[in-house]
Amino acid sequence: MTDSSYNPLQYREADNDFDATGTWLMTPNNPDVKLNFKMATQGAMSVSPGGFDVSFNSGVIRLHDPDDVLDIEFRLTSD
Numbered sequence: 001m002t003d004s005s006y007n008p009l010q011y012r013e014a015d016n017d018f019d020a021t022g023t024w025l026m027t028p029n030n031p032d033v034k035l036n037f038k039m040a041t042q043g044a045m046s047v048s049p050g051g052f053d054v055s056f057n058s059g060v061i062r063l064h065d066p067d068d069v070l071d072i073e074f075r076l077t078s079d
Contacts, residue, residue, distance in 0.1 A: 007042055008035070009050050017043040022051070031057045033074075 004018040020040035026033050036051035054061075056076065064071035 007040075007047065008052075009037060009040055009047050010042075014042050018047075020047075022049075026056075031055055033061070 001018065001020045003016045004020075005014055005016050006012075007014045007018045009020075018040070019042075020037045022035070022037040022039070024033060024035055032053040033056045034051060034053050037049050039049055040047040056074070059076065061074040062071060063073075
């Protein structure tokens with residue numbers, strides 16, 4: 001995640017300066033997506049790493065940049 005306008009680890013807006021690296025984990029038969037941030041900064045300030053679970057039972061999770069140039073979409077579909 002680079003130049004994000006939101007800091008999900010501290011639940012607050014960022015000035016397009018939140019950067020983080022880590023992993024997203026999904027497992028079969030589990031409705032949660034685990035977001036695990038290994039390293040994060042907001043501007044020049046370090047942010048404590050952490051993680052959290054997001055319930056994802058149905059629908060779509062979509063992440064996009066402010067200019068709508070790039071996006072990532074996760075969509076649940078049935079087999």
